């Protein structure tokens with residue numbers, strides 16, 4: 268008997284899933300013996316279903332899917348943490364297996380939904396929630412479990428990596444680069460999640476939770492996005508032999524978990540420096556396996572739908588074989604989250620300051636008062652009438668000192684005119 272699928276959300280990723288089913292349904296049966304049937308689709312727009320030739324399966328009410336006794340797997344592709352949470356918990360409570368691509372939900376209500384799945388004795392799979400098409404959750408939950416994982420880090424947001432690449436390689440403005448990423452279906456419905464770093468933060472929270480067997484939520488992740496990165500920063504980085512990437516970083520330290528997302532300058536010969544466009548790359552270190560790296564398209568209909576459908580087929584196979592859910596929640600420990608303040612790094616800072624004599628000395632004085640050893644302060648062209656960009660590169664110093672120096676600089680009367688750009692520099 269066919270395993271019946273109910274799809275909630277037929278936008279970028281949902282549309283990709285319909286395309287895959289239509290193209291490969293017969294192959295799934297022939298190669299793997301898995302017979303799946305798209306039974307119903309739900310969204311706010313019947314036009315999306317019609318455009319994919321499944322208008323006859325359309326409903327605008329997700330309850331018609333989660334309460335349909337015929338449906339075996341509910342695929343949640345709405346996004347967000349409100350209606351999607353109701354769909355996921357409702358589907359599990361109704362005895363359905365669930366596949367989702369929703370990182371926001373997993374990183375905020377992961378414990379609740381995993382427990383709901385365990386209580387229902389059903390599977391909750393979410394491979395597409397991190398790294399788009401890259402298999403990363405499955406390797407962490409299966410192939411790498413013989414290890415203690417010490418680091419998971421990389422580029423996990425396609426939109427911002429695409430934007431930074433287009434800005435650096437083709438001179439696009441921030442706005443044009445974002446518009447292109449939206450057009451290509453990479454960005455979230457509210458792209459603030461991408462450019463503000465929250466999408467990457469949700470993803471590293473999910474990866475850290477699985478890798479370190481200790482729940483990390485979105486709120487635990489220090490998050491800084493790319494909203495203040497300008498062409499001046501990209502040019503300055505190039506002159507220094509660096510590129511700017513939005514990195515998501517999670518390290519298991521002796522005293523807890525160091526987890527953060529921020530724009531980072533990495534040397535051009537760093538292995539993540541050539542990961543460009545919509546590509547993501549995730550570097551995982553385990554105590555026995557050593558270093559591993561996962562690479563592929565991190566966003567977009569095809570990549571994300573590939574991961575969703577991989578989960579759907581795996582769950583469908585378990586249903587057909589009568590196998591019980593295999594891996595549920597693995598957060599058995601409760602490691603503390605380390606405060607950001609004690610981090611020691613080099614910093615690149617760009618201030619848009621008033622263009623008048625004495626400002627350079629004033630700024631140098633601020634850094635000296637906070638024990639920040641400055642490697643260089645240079646003026647990089649005039650950024651507008653009566654203002655100038657001042658670029659400061661520090662030697663290694665403490666995050667707390669940087670934060671306090673920034674607070675003092677911003678409080679100066681008519682010196683710093685805009686939010687500074689703060690980029691941590693990886694050696």
Ligand SMILES: NC(=O)C1=CN([C@@H]2O[C@H](COP(=O)(O)OP(=O)(O)OC[C@H]3O[C@@H](n4cnc5c(N)ncnc54)[C@H](O)[C@@H]3O)[C@@H](O)[C@H]2O)C=CC1
Pocket residue numbers: 275276277278279280281309310311312315327329343344345346347350368369370371395396399452453454455456565566567568571
């Ligand atoms: N776009 C991408 O590259 C990737 C997206 N994801 C995740 O996949 C999920 C879906 O993303 P997209 O397809 O890009 O979003 P989208 O905005 O293109 O599609 C959302 C769909 O949900 C439907 N929807 C919204 N509210 C609804 C409601 N109340 N009832 C029924 N349907 C409703 C919309 O009509 C639309 O069909 C999100 O969780 C996102 O974070 C994950 C990996 C990659």
Ligand SMILES: N[C@@H](CC=O)C(=O)O
Pocket residue numbers: 396397398399423424425426427453454455461466565566567
């Ligand atoms: N908006 C996300 C989509 C995939 O998760 C991204 O740009 O990476």
Ligand code: NA
Pocket residue numbers: 394395396397398399400401402403404574
């Ligand atoms: Na993935």
